[in-house]
């Protein structure tokens with residue numbers, strides 16, 4: 001009987017374990033996770049912090065479901081070393097010989113090397129344990145550092161709990177990797193309407209306090225605070241992979257091919273810890289989103305159990321809910337593209353909704369939307385379908401993309417779709 005070890009019990013590891021069992025119902029699947037809990041959703045941790053969602057609702061599985069699926073789940077079980085030549089995984093207190101291994105070690109929050117980050121009252125928001133601490137702290141005044149999607153969600157959650165919240169961002173706009181200036185300005189105004197003090201273009205220099213956080217020194221002054229939440233993004237967790245000399249890519253994620261195979265025999269990897277091909281721009285990089293982790297996990301798990309499935313590439317579609325509106329971004333921003341000749345077509349309506357369409361060389365390179373929550377999915381779908389992305393994904397599958405390939409969306413068919421959205425008057 002084949003023994004498959006999966007390291008990491010987040011969504012990627014979970015999907016890999018289940019896919020392995022589906023591929024080979026006789027295989028033995030061991031799933032190791034250093035966290036104490038069964039699978040939960042990181043995507044709704046902010047709703048738990050805000051008090052909108054009871055804690056038990058963040059869980060996606062109960063422990064019996066592992067048993068029923070034939071997956072041997074080991075919580076509080078960290079893998080500490082890996083010898084790929086011996087096919088040996090070392091855990092605290094025991095070792096496992098595997099036939100196939102899936103690394104799904106996810107990511108860790110980035111903590112900047114500034115004075116005071118070790119003080120009590122400094123938090124991150126990545127795990128359920130982080131969310132528990134933040135919910136328990138319930139600070140009177142909080143400084144959220146980083147205005148990415150998780151920073152926004154965190155700031156909104158703390159305002160909902162009654163905290164006075166400063167959201168500090170180094171770059172000149174909120175959601176800097178998702179939005180260009182016009183949409184970012186609209187989102188900033190919306191956040192301010194919700195009671196968040198948004199400070200863009202400011203650098204956090206130091207966290208101050210004797211034992212506990214008392215203030216934050218920024219490049220523009222001081223902010224009094226009982227809590228600081230560092231939400232500056234995630235880095236792939238690759239300790240085991242590096243120690244076993246598996247290849248890493250330029251972005252720091254584990255290098256995998258389209259089978260999700262690493263450079264070591266019988267070792268696959270998936271989720272936030274890998275770098276993969278971007279379906280839109282054809283570049284290789286990190287794609288730390290839930291949907292990508294699900295698909296990669298399924299491919300890695302099935303292949304670890306003898307299958308031959310392929311992951312065609314990642315799609316970065318990011319959405320953030322702000323009250324009854326949502327922001328969605330797909331593809332590139334003009335700032336990221338930074339090429340001559342691109343055009344950001346922007347439209348705003350009287351209800352505070354907006355849309356930006358990025359076009360370069362006659363191709364749709366990205367879209368940014370702020371609109372009613374219930375319409376946002378539909379708008380994105382129309383955009384993606386209108387731009388024939390589906391067609392291109394199928395094509396990509398047929399001809400196996402190389403890392404240099406690019407499948408930027410052609411504009412053909414998009415005009416009519418935009419008209420149906422009332423965007424025919426774009427400049």
Ligand SMILES: Cc1cc2nc3c(=O)[nH]c(=O)nc-3n(C[C@H](O)[C@H](O)[C@H](O)COP(=O)(O)OP(=O)(O)OC[C@H]3O[C@@H](n4cnc5c(N)ncnc54)[C@H](O)[C@@H]3O)c2cc1C
Pocket residue numbers: 007008009010011012013032033034035042043044045046077078079080104105106107108125126127150237240270271272273287288289290291293319
């Ligand atoms: C607050 C927050 C909100 C988010 N919101 C969204 C969203 O709205 N939409 C979206 O698409 N994505 C969102 N994401 C991102 C999404 O949650 C991740 O892309 C996804 O969870 C990645 O899953 P993963 O299994 O690869 O990694 P992880 O979830 O990081 O899981 C990896 C697991 O492996 C464990 N592990 C690591 N090393 C070892 C080891 N050596 N031994 C044993 N176990 C180990 C870790 O403890 C962890 O439990 C959000 C993330 C956060 C933090």
